[in-house]
Amino acid sequence: LADLSPRKSPRQARSEATVHAIFDATIQVLLAQGIGRLTTTRVAERAGVSVGTMYQYFPHKEALVRAVIERYLKQVVEAVETCCADMIGHPLVAASNALVSTYIEAKSTDADASRALYAASSELEVADLVSAAFRRLHSAAARLFQACPDAQFDDLEDVVFSVMASLTGATRVVFESGATPEMLADFRKRMLLMCHSFLVSCRE
Amino acid sequence: LADLSPRKSPRQARSEATVHAIFDATIQVLLAQGIGRLTTTRVAERAGVSVGTMYQYFPHKEALVRAVIERYLKQVVEAVETCCADMIGHPLVAASNALVSTYIEAKSTDADASRALYAASSELEVADLVSAAFRRLHSAAARLFQACPDAQFDDLEDVVFSVMASLTGATRVVFESGATPEMLADFRKRMLLMCHSFLVSCRE
């Protein structure tokens, strides 16, 4: 199996700046040109270094995009985790609504980036990153609903899995269909209702 | 904009066989090796023709994969459309359950193919095919729920959009997470409940 992590850590100020420049260039090319036009030459050119330098810090092109996607996923996951921690102990309806709203808003704040990264994340082998992020979302949500004073679930894990699969999967469909902000707002309202009414149906 | 349709129609028996061989070879390589290892040379070799021949019938590699994905989507869409037509006039719970079950089963019957094509369909520019299929699913479902004797919806189109986004999006998440048949069966049960309880919440 190939090593997908960055190749070495910068030890001097110069190389740290280089890594940063390469990382930024990758984001810029990705958002401006899309994954299809992201070539190592283009990234290196934009970063102002040679291709060879790029390969000193990233073992291959895929690692570049993985780094960008990883940071993006982290940002979304942490927003949801913070929300879930804050809502511990609240009643079901409040917990459910906060979770759904926070997730959709985290995706919406930079909708163009979301769209570009959805496209990129499918092209390359990033299933591991996506499922790791999904697992963290799942855990945070499970803890949240576990702590609801007005709800007991027989099989919490499975119920939460379905909620999160719907929420993340449907959100992806909406972004990939190129929804307008109005459609997104409408979608958000319906997802609030859908998740809550499902959770109520599962409550014992 | 590039022309993405097949380049010409076969006019003689020989060329018809050639197209068929290329099409089959594409499916075989896609399922056996994945989209990452699908090269024009490999497909041509497997089909027993030269690359040049391939380019007589398909303008580029993407068109090969599009053709395969198109046929697959058609199969799923038609299964759902048939189901929706059959269930016209049934009560909400029966209609909803039939729709959800039919969709998930259509995806499950050839789970490996579903997985391979989910991966492929993200790599290439097939958003148009996917959204065309989604639109047909949406229409069929809207007609179905419109005709439910025990349910009236204020904004049918939007309600159905959310149901179908959840159903298709969540199913994708489940397949991409490499779910076992047992997990799939469990997921199916929960989606039945989720879609139905949401529809009930929206009913006037």
Place this chain on the structure above:
DNA sequence: ACCTGAACACCGTTCAAGT
């Protein structure tokens, strides 16, 4: 009417040579 395959352009990756 259909097929071939060498040739071309382009891209990811490497590595000997530089500072």
Place this chain on the structure above:
DNA sequence: ACCTGAACACCGTTCAAGT
């Protein structure tokens, strides 16, 4: 310790030449 860029392997696509 870090950077360069020519060189290599591989892939998508074309087109003059064949049957």
